[in-house]
Every structure is written in C-alpha cells, then in structure tokens.
Amino acid sequence: MRRVRIGVRLAVAFTVLLTLLAGVAVIAFSAIQDQRQTSSQVRDLQILTSQAKEIKFYAASMSGWQSAYISDVHRLGAARAFGGDSVNHKAWEQERERFEEFLPRVVTGTMNASERKLFDRITAESETYFTINDKIVETFRAGTSEALWQGDQLAVNDSWNTYYRILRAAQQLAHSVDQRSQQAVADSADAAASAQRAITIGAALALLLGCLLAFLVTRSIVAPVTAARTPCARWRAAAWTWSCRPRATTSPRRWPSRSTRRSRRSARSSPTWPTTP
Numbered sequence: 001m002r003r004v005r006i007g008v009r010l011a012v013a014f015t016v017l018l019t020l021l022a023g024v025a026v027i028a029f030s031a032i033q034d035q036r037q038t039s040s041q042v043r044d045l046q047i048l049t050s051q052a053k054e055i056k057f058y059a060a061s062m063s064g065w066q067s068a069y070i071s072d073v074h075r076l077g078a079a080r081a082f083g084g085d086s087v088n089h090k091a092w093e094q095e096r097e098r099f100e101e102f103l104p105r106v107v108t109g110t111m112n113a114s115e116r117k118l119f120d121r122i123t124a125e126s127e128t129y130f131t132i133n134d135k136i137v138e139t140f141r142a143g144t145s146e147a148l149w150q151g152d153q154l155a156v157n158d159s160w161n162t163y164y165r166i167l168r169a170a171q172q173l174a175h176s177v178d179q180r181s182q183q184a185v186a187d188s189a190d191a192a193a194s195a196q197r198a199i200t201i202g203a204a205l206a207l208l209l210g211c212l213l214a215f216l217v218t219r220s221i222v223a224p225v226t227a228a229r230t231p232c233a234r235w236r237a238a239a240w241t242w243s244c245r246p247r248a249t250t251s252p253r254r255w256p257s258r259s260t261r262r263s264r265r266s267a268r269s270s271p272t273w274p275t276t277p
Helices: 008-076 088-105 111-140 145-243 256-270
Strands: none
Touching: 008 088, 008 111, 008 145, 111 145, 111 256
16 A cells, blocks of 8 residues: 555545445434335325214214114104204204215225225125115105014114124224334334344444555555655754754964064074083
8 A cells, every 4th residue: 555645545434434425324214214115104004094983973873873763763753863854863864874985085096905895895784784774764764563673673683783894894994004004103113123233333334444445545655755854854863963962162363572583583583502410
C-alpha cells in the first residue's frame, strides 16, 4: 500500500466506507418497506375481523326481530303483526336491507381460500334464510291455526338451523382472520428485530472498517513523512548544537609603553657581540 499514491488510498477508503453505508441504507429501506406492507396487511385483517364479527351481529339481530314479529302474530294476529303499524316486522326488514348492503362491502381480497369458502357459505345461507323468512310471513298471513303451526315449524326448524349455520360460519371466519392478524403482527415484530440486528451489525462493521482504514491510510501517509523528516530534524539539531557552542574569548591587546618600545628598538639596532670566556 505504500507504493500507492495518497489520493488513490483515500479514494479506496472512502469507496469502501460508502459501500458499507449504502448496504446499511438498503437494509434499513427494505425493513421500512416490509414494515409498511405488514402494517397494511394487519390493518386489512383487522378490518376483516371486525366485519366478520359484524356479520354475527346482523345474524343475531335479524333472528331477534324475527322472534319478535312471530310473537306479535300469536299475540295480535297476522293482520296487525304485518300491518302498517307493525314495529317488529319493519325493524326486521330494515335489518335485512342493511345486511344485504353490508355483504358486498366485506373485504374479500385479503381472505385465503378457506376463509373465502366460509364467506361464500355465509352469502348462500343468508339467501336461504331470507327465502325461508318470506315463506314464514306468507304462511302466517293466512291467519288460521294450521298456518300458525306451519309457520312456527318453519321458524323453529328451517329458519333457526339456517341462522345457526350463518352464525357458525361467521365465528369461524372471525377466528381464522384474527389468528392470521396475530401471526402477521408477530412476523412483523420478528422482521423488525432482524432488520435492527442487521443494521446494527452493518453499522458496527462500517465503523470498525472505517477506523481501520483511517489508521492504515494515516500510517501509510505519516510513516514516509516521518522518515523524511528525521534526517532534517537531525541536521537541524546538529546545526543548533554547533551554533550554540561557546567561543574562545580573547582579551584586548595591550600596547607596550613608550620606554619599552625604545629599549626594544635599541636592542634590535645594536649588534650583540659574543662574550669571551
């Protein structure tokens, strides 16, 4: 790596870091998308669970109003029970209309195969229930004792059994959808935990690799510079030491006196004869 230029080293280091950060960003974005899809699925399943429970409410409500107007037939007679001032029979008809308007609004797109079969069974049994109820009303309108007995038999046997099948299918539908909703919530929590772990590991690896690359790049840059600066530092230290050495001090020159200079000149001018022993 020392033979590679500094710019190339920095480019490689930043490329690796950006790649790791991009990987972490992709994982985070994928986790967010999965959370959105799971949240949408859970929301649809919760709506479907509420609608399945509402089917049970409609079935129980219609059965209650049916029992009420049959009681009016026995108590007031068919003419008054189905007349203009009839409260219970009108309430049953209104409940039937609301139920028939409600069934097409049920969210069937989120149902699986078994749940769709249950919903189709509910729709078919509802049509049977309405047909039986119309037959009960027509039977009661005769007003005879035999008509009352036949109407009661239809209500107790055929109508009640049909109502029970509707109620049972609605309960199974609500239970199945509720289980799938809970499973979707659990899967969403597991997916979120897995994504969090992946993001944490990726971020830690990116940080570790970034620190390692920074150390290697810094070392590869600083080491040659330090090696180049060492001789210069030594030369400067040596020059500083030489410049700081103490210099030899010389005392100022002292000139001889005038008499001394005369005696020296006379000594030089007069020859010196050797002495005889």
